[in-house]
Amino acid sequence: MRVQLGVAVVDVVMDAVDDDDFVHPIFQRAPGEDGGTDTSRLYRYQAEVAAQACLAMLTRDEIEYVVCEWHEDFAIAFKNGAVELVSVKHRQYHRTLWNVGDLCKDGGLAHLFNSWRACGSADNVRLRLTTNGALNTGKGNAAVLARMCGPDPEVTAGVDAMATTVAQHFLKIRWKQPYPHIPVVPEAKRMADIAIPDGFVTTIKHFLAVLHIDYKKVPSLRFITDHNIQQLLRPAILALELDHVDDEATYRRIVERIEQANRGEGERGQLAEYIATPSRALHNVQMQQRIARRTLYPHTVREEFVYRELTVPTFSPGRLPMIAPGGVNLRKKLVRGHVPDDEVAHAESLRSAWYVAWVEHRSGLPGDSYDLANMRLEVLDTAFDCRADAQSETAEGSPYGARMNRLLRQRLTPDAMSATLPIKINSKHLRGLAYQLCDDCDYFFSDVFDVSEEEAS
Template sequence: MADEAEAAESDESDEGFVHPIFRLAPHEDSGSDTLGNYRYQAEVAAQMCVVLLTEDSVESVVCEWHEDFVVSYADGFVELVSVKHRGKRRNPWNVADLCKDGGLAHLFDRWRACDGRSNVRLRLATNAGLTTGKLGATTLKAMCGRDPQVTAGVDAMADTVARHLLRVRWKQAYATIPEVPQANLADIAIPAGFTDLVRLFLAALHIDDELPSRRHITDVNLQSLLIPAIARLQRDHVDVEATYRALVERIEKSNRDESDRGQLAVYIADPTRVLHSVQIQQRIARRRLTKATVLDTFVCSSSAVPTIARGQLPIVAPGGANLRKKMERGRIPADEAAHAERLRSAWYVTWSQQRSGLAGDTTDLANASFEVLDIVFACREQAEEEAPGSAPYGRRMNQLMARHLTPDALGTGLPFPVNGRHLRGLAYQLCDDCDFYFSEVFDPSEEEAS
């Protein structure tokens, strides 16, 4: 308890006033009663993580403590998502249940904590159906959003939802829902302005009641989302099921980080607030999943990796003059030199198509290049030792490179599957860039290749 008090004092001193809502531990509810429901929430979050692989409009997914997750969009919007699974034996959601157990009171409270900012959207995601009728949950769904399908009767629905939220407040302490005397639903005294707030809340809300059930969500995510995304990314030889498990486990790991219980949505919604606290930046970074994070969960299959993927035509890589001159000076036969050119081109195509397009590509390539050069220099040292006197050693060096440049020899490796020919192609590209020679050092620009 002393540690928690000290942490709270530290947060206040670092960030100024801390609203009491940020100190509240979330209440247990029907969405988190079992490990299975935790898993379900993670699999719903995984849907958005797969979407951000191919959709530039989605920037990141942040696993929350108070929310199930928060989605950040490139246009500056953020979406607070609450996931509710309902067993098949339960009846469809009615409005009262949505407010109490379905997460609407929870979402309203978090929306108000974000000051109802115009860039904050809300989504209640569930697998269960909705009741019909004039004031049923289906009608509520149609009245939600900035472009509602139904506009007649919105005032009456907002009044009904307001009363249900106030009734929920009697048993659950939500800081942004006022406490009123207990009474029958129709006799509840609604505080001035509260119904207007509920109407704005409904305009920010989207209800998605078409999620797969817990039993089917894995198959749906694999077949409808992950496999198509891998195909669009042209990531051959990805173990789809192992990758999906790794992604869900990565999300669950963030959800289990109970050292970060503060609500982060308010900071994600207003990035200027994050700038004032390194601590908050670190918390968000630990829980944020980006395209690079998701790509890191990809698991390569153990099948052989082709040098050129099926259906692709070989492309001649630009450059190559320095490599030709160096191989000629190293006395490497013309046919072996021609093969080196083809492998350099194969590497060029593979890197162009498989890299993520993110800033991390530069680091990945640099790390792989360091390791390849270490192996190349070791091969050159051995070739020099084996060569009698001052005899050329280039061909022997090239033979040793073919033997030792294998994926197993790399430590960190690359974020996509490669074979030894790809690594030799990278080596030949590094040679063309003048990072090493097959002979003594010379200036290729002063020598004509035959």
């Protein structure tokens, strides 16, 4: 079944921030009842973990989109129809190691299980718990549980006993937490006395087979920003062959975009039901709109890129100038307008400079085409004005192309343009664009003529 919708996982552990986290002295004296600061920083941590998936979309074609939730976690939708529900738990270093009970309750495994069951235990739904907390490596403890998870577990011995333990923890948690997809059983004083319903251990084993516990080398709140920039964003910038990207500003924009998506409405229970039957959402416009506000695609991430204000060189240093394709029409028009031969050759060079600058330095975002369209209009409008003024300043019937070319040189400057491009260009680039528009037959340096019948000189 192809899933078109995502659901994120809730139930966040609100531990305090690491004691050794750097805090500017001015903020060390917080006003009374300022518990929300630690909470907001942990929500920021969740957004930064989600940013890892969003950055992966830039270089991994198999990821289709990421869906964020209200102050919670996220879901990754893959192009093959699979969906991974991700729960994020930050645990500070001075806390004890996660044991099985901790993972089930505070670590959110019970919540993940409930969400998975809400999706009908669909074959295309898998689960991931991401935590920076170290796992207890004792016999039959949390580290062993992690190695038992997934479709190809490292440890296969003792799975029945572990599934039984997890089942008992879930049933105990259910006494206090309203998880509708965990059965209610009579309370007992001892874990061993909890009555496990028939088939529940088998269901837990299926749950473990679609679960991955990610805890090795997961950065903490203190280090995740630097890790994401160095290990994910910068390699993506290189792979995309983008120039002049301000990586730190770009990363902040991406995380803020995720936090904006996190501020959408909640109702995660309804989303969990829709993921199992995506066709239902087609008949619920309101649900579609809510999901859309939380959804980030690769192009959404690319739109948050911030570029440094550097002027693109007329030609890239260290390379021979590339000759732009075309140019025959431009030469014919300049010659018909009596533009001197050396200026014709220079016009060809500038047209190539524009071509190279645009191909090599544009951002690659969908907005490029709109920016270029607006700039083309301004350049063309300026060319028409230059032609009209050149005609008025030249004797009737005399060639005016040379005068028009000089006016283009005077008037086509970046400061004179109200339109902007995703790259900072100079006046030579603008004139190159003007010459490209002429080669495209958008205007002439003389009366209109059939360029296909004109001999090139």
